[in-house]
Amino acid sequence: MRDFLPADKARRERVLAVIRERYRAHGFDEIETPVVEEYARLHAGIGGDNEKLAFNVLKRGLDADAVRAAADDPAALSDLGLRYDLTVPLARFYASHRAELPSVFRSIQMAPVWRAERPQKGRYRQFVQCDIDIIGDATARAEAELLVASLDTLDALGLEGGSIRINDRRALDWMLDSFGFTAEERPGVLITIDKLDKIGVDGVVAELAERGAAPAAVDTFRSFMMRPQTLEYRPYGEGQIRKALPVGAPDDIVAHLVAIGEAVAAARPAADLPGEIPLVFDPFLVRGMGYYTGTIFELAHPSVAYSLGGGGRYDGMIGRFLGQDVPAVGFSIGFERIVDLLSGGEDAAASAVVLVHDRDVPVDELVALKAAFISEGYRVRLEQRTKNVKALLEHAAADDYRSFVTVSAGQTRADLDIKPLS
Secondary structure (H helix, E strand, C coil): CCCCCHHHHHHHHHHHHHHHHHHHHCCCEECCCCCEEEHHHHCCCCCHHHHHHCCEEECCCCCHHHHHHCCCCHHHHEEEEECCCCHHHHHHHHHHHHHHCCCCEEEEEEEEEECCCCCECCECCEEEEEEEEEECCCCHHHHHHHHHHHHHHHHHCCCCCCEEEEEEHHHHHHHHHHHCCCCCCHHHHHHHHCCHHHHHHHHHHHHHHHHCCCHHHHHHHHHHHCCCCCCCCCCCCHHHHHHHCCCCCCHHHHHHHHHHHHHHHHHCCCCCCCCCCCEEECCCCCCCCCCCCCEEEEEECCCCCCCCEEEEECCCHHHHHHCCCCCEEEEEECHHHHHHHCCCCHHHHCCEEEEEECCCCCHHHHHHHHHHHHHCCCEEEEEECCCCHHHHHHHHHHCCCCEEEEECCCCCHHHCCCEECC
């Protein structure tokens, strides 16, 4: 968990403001949920490995004997926990407020979450998530809206050229079944296949064998991966999707994926090259969350090797709270990763000025001058002149101020010249 100095905090808020503005422009409405949820809900088997990282809240009023008696049962010790993502709270929120919401609900959540991660570079125990979700729409329109909004947001942040890898868990399950992997061994197989980019085909084959996967299925998988392929380029569409899957892929799944691409292409004719779609079908994209039931996606950018966000369809989650299934799909932008990629926000800093004043300038004059600069659109800080003015200005520059004015008693706004700090 981290503290943020003023310049860092300002930069984070600028990024959040852009994300919020673009998502709202696409018709999403922001909600807020509590930072804590019931223990049973957070540990209902829908949060994957994140459930193991939840910070639990000890029940109030337990004496030492009660704690000792329940030492081996976390559920007996805790009744609440800090949220580890924003999807589980959204499912509970929708189940609680469905009657007050539109039939198709488009939500924004931008808030901190907590996970008991092992501290290391890039892994935080408190971090911000920026989620958009569409609940109540089972069609490809929902995925297309999410992807278009997310690509538009990335562009607005100055990170043009992003693309999205897309797959469907139903297609992945069908493919593993066609290879001969049983339903029982599939979770372990998925964990290994998810490492394909890191350890390659031979590494995956070796690990599958170590896991004790069916040898015939492993051989079939290897043969498929080593099959001869032509090198011609195929843009996202039915041809690319069917080429990447074994023969006989279910028509309804392929049609859903194709429809998403057509909608994204129609929405971004000016942003991408003619005939191009910023989508890439990846039949071995897994994503770790166990609640995904259909499409899954990850946001990529050529400047980095890691993903900048992702999401998927989770049609079964809300039904656990509501008693009936409701289609749902969501996308989360990797806020912490994106903030690290962006510069300090020169446009905002350009309108920030420090008024360096002599000790004898009357307070009413200072406040009047400050108000005058603010009315012109400046962000203003008052600083009394010190012996080491250079250090004072360097500190202001570190806080994203880019100009300064020296003020003496009796001066008016017309008397003052704005000078750059560097």
